[in-house]
Amino acid sequence: MAKYLLLKHYRGAPAPVNNVPMDEWSPDEVEAHIRFMNDLAARLESSGEFIDGQALSPDGVWVRYDGEGRPPVTDGPFAETKDLIAGWMVIDVDSYERAIELAGELSAAPGAGGKPIHEWLEVRPFLTERPTVTQ
């Protein structure tokens, strides 16, 4: 088994095919999208492949250490930051192919007109523990 992070971006991913903002969909389309996401998570849970899923607020700040005895410096948010993570799903699957397959399914969530969004998702393998048998 191997763990993968499926990353969804607010910004920074290539534009999806069906690129209409969610508040311009019809209420039924919004409903269908939410149902699709819930169903997919439930299905992965029942197949024993779901680890975690979280959504992030678009608001955030940059923070860094500013020296002994000083409070950390905060800055931003920067409108020009290219990459903005919207959320993630962590899965534990048998193969790389399976991870790609599931990311593809997630990307097919319905959007405007009930058509798949074709949203780009980033798939990142977790660095693993060193295996016991290495030769």
Add this chain to the structure above:
Amino acid sequence: MIVDAVELRELVPRVLSVLVSRGADFATAEDAVQEALIRAVSAWGDESPADPTGWLITVAWRAFLDMTRSASARRNRELRVDTEPPAGAIPSADDTLRLYFLCAHPDLTSSSAVALTLRAVGGLTTRQIAQAYLVPESTMAQRISRAKRTVSRAGVDRPGDVGTVMRVLYLVFNEGYSGDVDLAAEAIRLTRQLAGLVDDDPEVQGLLALMLLHHGRRRSRIRSDGSIVPLADQDRSQWDTELIAEGIAVEQAALGRDQLGEYQVQAAIAALHADAPRVEETDWVQIVEWYDELLRFADTPIVRLNRAVAVGEADGAPAGLAALAEVDEHVPRREAVAAYLHEKNGDLELAARLYANAARNAPSLAERDHQTRQAARLNQDLQRHR
């Protein structure tokens, strides 16, 4: 007679306070009580002993002695603890109450006080508490043992008071529920217990009433898929009339004691909502009056925001928007309220934009989805009329 898990947990604070009153240190005594609970579950099987409290006290005390012995053996010290428990008085209500105060010690952070209260007073296991707050069990175990060390160090000299205990229970209630433990029901159980111990503060009754009134509406507030149903759209036939009736009775008794406080005022507002058979029959004028009262106790942006909604219902959208203008720009959910009031005022385009903003800035997924639906609904209407 079979004692169920909740009945068993009812006994926890009494058992723990007996151990502490016999001189056991709080941290070890608490572990010993947990140990006794685990043994009770397997030992009692189909039938519980005639005196469950006595059984738990005896077993917890032995567990405490074992723990103390092995700890002192590790330190190569002499065993000085008697095998027989010293004759201790039956736990009094004051002892149990002191336990509540200890777990809400002002030196504890709120998350620690919550965890310690659920374990030491509520009798939940670390695993159950961890599941309820969606953190790993080892993290919760560390949080609880740090909390116990803090409390032991700070001593019993200046524990919390009824006010800090109520804040902790309110936090537990507000967290809702996840995992196999219903935190809202647990908070109600503990607040009910607290109300039985404290007879000089109607705020405890106010808090209990507030919880009962909100809990009574829970089934209609959230759909099975987790989505939010606004108050106006709730199916009131699904409300738990028994809980609501109890909440109203408790609130009336509290108000009758003529010592008004924040929780009683919040409960009064909840009672007015619960009292309306249809949303159109809500007594908004009186609700605004209670919000004015609430401002005297807690002048916070959130109270002002909620008051603006009530003003919008009582005196019309323009009045609500005027009240909203005085609310801090940065308070969460302000845009959602602004959207609602502008929609009510007939400014649909502005309302749709504000709903979309509210979705972007929503503090929870359920709210984000809800605000997105609102924006989608208005945008669809606008398109149809174009």
